[in-house]
Amino acid sequence: MSGLRTALIAWDYPPSASGLAVAAREVAESLAAAGAEAHVYTLDRRGSTDIDGVRIIGCLPPDGGPGSWLRRRAVIGHLVAPRWFAQRIAADHRAQPFDCLEATNWYAPGAFASKIPGLPFVTRHSTPAISTGAVSGHLRDRIDGRYACRLEAATARRSAGHIFNTSSHGDKVQDLYGLDTHAPRAVIGLSLPPERLERADDAPYPPAGERMRLLFVGRAEARKGFDCLMDAMAILADEADAGTLPRFRLDLVGIGEADLPPLGPRVRKHLVLRGRLDDAALDAAYRTAHLVVAPSRYESFGLVYQEALAFGRPVIGLRVDPSARQVIGDSGAGLLAADATGAALADVLRPALADADLRMRLHGRALAAAGRFTRQTLGAETLALYEAARAYRRQSL
Numbered sequence: 001m002s003g004l005r006t007a008l009i010a011w012d013y014p015p016s017a018s019g020l021a022v023a024a025r026e027v028a029e030s031l032a033a034a035g036a037e038a039h040v041y042t043l044d045r046r047g048s049t050d051i052d053g054v055r056i057i058g059c060l061p062p063d064g065g066p067g068s069w070l071r072r073r074a075v076i077g078h079l080v081a082p083r084w085f086a087q088r089i090a091a092d093h094r095a096q097p098f099d100c101l102e103a104t105n106w107y108a109p110g111a112f113a114s115k116i117p118g119l120p121f122v123t124r125h126s127t128p129a130i131s132t133g134a135v136s137g138h139l140r141d142r143i144d145g146r147y148a149c150r151l152e153a154a155t156a157r158r159s160a161g162h163i164f165n166t167s168s169h170g171d172k173v174q175d176l177y178g179l180d181t182h183a184p185r186a187v188i189g190l191s192l193p194p195e196r197l198e199r200a201d202d203a204p205y206p207p208a209g210e211r212m213r214l215l216f217v218g219r220a221e222a223r224k225g226f227d228c229l230m231d232a233m234a235i236l237a238d239e240a241d242a243g244t245l246p247r248f249r250l251d252l253v254g255i256g257e258a259d260l261p262p263l264g265p266r267v268r269k270h271l272v273l274r275g276r277l278d279d280a281a282l283d284a285a286y287r288t289a290h291l292v293v294a295p296s297r298y299e300s301f302g303l304v305y306q307e308a309l310a311f312g313r314p315v316i317g318l319r320v321d322p323s324a325r326q327v328i329g330d331s332g333a334g335l336l337a338a339d340a341t342g343a344a345l346a347d348v349l350r351p352a353l354a355d356a357d358l359r360m361r362l363h364g365r366a367l368a369a370a371g372r373f374t375r376q377t378l379g380a381e382t383l384a385l386y387e388a389a390r391a392y393r394r395q396s397l
Helices: 019-033 066-070 077-095 139-157 167-177 194-201 226-242 279-288 303-310 322-329 342-354 356-369 375-396
Strands: 005-010 037-042 048-051 054-058 100-104 121-124 161-164 185-187 212-217 248-253 271-275 291-293 315-318 334-337
Touching (some): 005 019, 005 077, 019 054, 019 100, 019 375, 037 077, 100 375, 121 375, 139 167, 161 375, 167 322, 185 375, 194 279, 194 303, 226 248, 226 342, 279 303, 291 303, 291 342, 303 322, 303 356, 315 322, 334 356, 342 356
Parallel strands (some): 005 100, 037 054, 121 161, 212 248, 212 291
Antiparallel strands (some): 048 054
C-alpha cells in the first residue's frame, strides 16, 4: 500500500458529468484505493468535503472581485484560475507537504502550481486545446486560443513526469509541446466506475428486431466526425428506404435540434435526439444498441470506445484516429473507415448493418477486449509514475 500524499487539480468533479470530471474521479479514487492520501482541488465549488476516501477542496473564490471579471477577458483570463489553484495548493503544501501534484494539460490549470518549490509536478495529457479548434474563428478567438496552447506547452514542459492514454497520443503531444524526452512517461488507460461495469456485465447482445439501432455519443463537432456521420446517414437512408439495407435508427446522445445541419425528412426520420443523459440512462442506450458509431478524427483515449467495449458493442470508427487504431483496430472489436468521409463511413456501416454473423463476431471480440482498464491498474501504474517523477525531480535539482 502506498503512503504518498497526493494532490490533483481538476476543473470540475462529479456530480459534474464532463469527461475531465469523470477522469479526475477515477484517478483520485484509484489512488485512494491503492493507499495514497488523495486530494482533489477543483474549481466547481467552495468548501471542502470527503467523498469515497478522497478529500475534495473547492477553489472557487467568493462571488465578485476582479478575478471573475478578468476570467472573461482574452489571454489574461487563462491565468486567473491557475492562480486561484496555486494559492490554495501552495498554502496547503506549506502546512503539510504533498509528495506529488498532478494536473491535466487542458488549458493548463497547473500553470502556476507547477512552479511550487519542492513539489514534483506530473501532467496527465488529454486532448490538447489546439486539436479542438481553439485557434480558429474570429481574430480575438484565434489570439486567445494560441495563448492557451502556448500556456499548455509551457506548463507541460515543467513536468517531472507525463501520463498519456495511448502511446500514439504521447508521441503526438511530445512533438507538439516540445517535451523533455528524458522525463519519465507512462501510458495509462483510464478505468470506468465500478457501478458502470456492473451494469455492463449483464448486457446481452440484442436481437436484430424491426430496426437496427445505432448509437452516437458526443458533440456535433468536426473532431468527433459528426459531419462524416451525417453524410453517411444521407447515403444509408436512401438505401434503407429502397429496401437494399435493413431499416435502422441512429440515437444521438449529447445532440440537440440546434446541433443538426440542414437535413431532409428522409434522413431526419432515422434520427432520434437523446440530448444529455446521466450514466444510468447512457448505459441503457448502450444496452439497446447494435453498433456504436464513433467516427472521431482524433481522441486522446476515447472514452466512448471503452464504454462500448464494456458493453460488448462493436465500434464503427475512423482509421485516421490513432486511438481507434489501437483500441478498436488492434482488438478487431469493430470496423474502421479508410477515410474521414461520409462515403467511407457508409462503406463500413453497410456490412455491419446487413450481416448478423459479422456483428456477432465483432461482439465477441469487443467482449474479449473489455476489462483491460481497471481502477487497480490505474492506481498502481499512476503511483509508479509518481515515484519515477519524484526521483527524476531529485536527480534534476
